[in-house]
Amino acid sequence: MKNPYLLLTPGPLSTSESVREAMRKDWCTWDHEYLLLVQKIRQHLVNLATHQRSEYTSVLMQGSGTFTVESVIGSVIPREYSKLLIATNGAYGNRIIQMAEILGIQTVISRTKENEPTNLYEIEKFLQADPAITHVAVVHCETTTGILNPVEDVCKLAKAYNKNTIVDAMSSFGGIELDVHEWKIDFLISSANKCIQGVPGFGFVIAKTEELEKCEGISHSLSLDLYDQWKTMEDSNGKWRFTSPTHVVRAFYQALIELEEEGGVTARNKRYRENQTILVEGMRECGFTPFVLQEYQSPIITSFLHPNDDFEFNAFYQHLKEEGFVIYPGKVSEVLTFRIGTIGEVDKYDIRRLIQSIKKIKDKQGETEK
Structure with missing residues (x-):
């Protein structure tokens, strides 16, 4: 059964069909x-x-x-x-x-x-x-x-x-x-x-x-x-x-x-890093800034600052879920953030689809504000 959305979280995360199938016995x-x-x-x-x-x-x-x-x-x-x-x-x-x-x-x-x-x-x-x-x-x-x-x-x-x-x-x-x-x-x-x-x-x-x-x-x-x-x-x-x-x-x-089969930790790390690099580049284009400097950043999950005081995470979350993606609320105590994971059964094509969905949401919001 195909999942209705992709989990872009630090775990539980999206798993392969064969991992889920293994639980049937x-x-x-x-x-x-x-x-x-x-x-x-x-x-x-x-x-x-x-x-x-x-x-x-x-x-x-x-x-x-x-x-x-x-x-x-x-x-x-x-x-x-x-x-x-x-x-x-x-x-x-x-x-x-x-x-x-x-x-x-x-x-x-x-x-x-x-x-x-x-x-x-x-x-x-x-x-x-x-x-x-x-x-x-x-x-x-x-x-x-x-x-x-x-x-x-x-x-x-x-x-x-x-x-x-x-x-x-x-x-x-x-x-x-x-x-x-x-x-x-x-x-x-x-x-x-x-x-x-x-x-x-x-x-x-x-x-x-x-x-x-x-x-x-x-x-x-x-x-x-x-x-x-x-x-x-x-x-x-x-x-x-x-x-x-x-x-x-x-x-x-x-x-x-x-x-x-993927090639061990080295290959998996490469995929995760590629996911995270594409994510940050795309999010910056959409007006979102990472909370952590890239030199300290892991390829696991990335925190982004709320872009302005009017940003509503719950509405943003719901829009993305309707697009087929689930992200994470923030946990930083000092400032308002939300998080997007780049691990699990996720690749660069999924991250690019996510960015396209975020651009679509922002375009709709821009039209509403007009």
């Missing part, structure tokens, strides 16, 4: 064939994340990406004798702060403006001033704006001070090339319904095995115990502790196959 969570599928996915994720595969493992976790982030924050940082340095420049960094507060974890906050990347100089000042810091957390692509943070530099700096590193790569993994070993990442977090182009239902963690092994007994949550989930998958050949989203898992496996 029912699976038993205990069945050997299904458990083998889970194990294949876990190894495939490690293969995508690093060339140093023997040192890393992966864990799948039920729920949204936020569930998986919280499973890491709550499972790898002991409440006693620990302190978490959080770099934030948007809603998702702020969400990690909120998690840490609820979990009773001490924090130090490095906060930059929403259209500016994480400040390495400030990170180092915190690390020098506070030896009690044990962990550093940073968001790779902050989807509040689409800004790309210098995660590799942050993690290498943290390791120079012997800290554990946690990276929220929710909106970047699978769409931007990285290597967790080379970048010195201990725990990388992402989700099924982002750049891998699966559907919502679970997140995953790619972890340095020796660091994950130290986490037994830390979690104060039963369902979000990352160590316990990993140990069960290791000891029971892919078994999840509680009911897994079987249809979503099968769709994700199909999405991994399609990522390979």
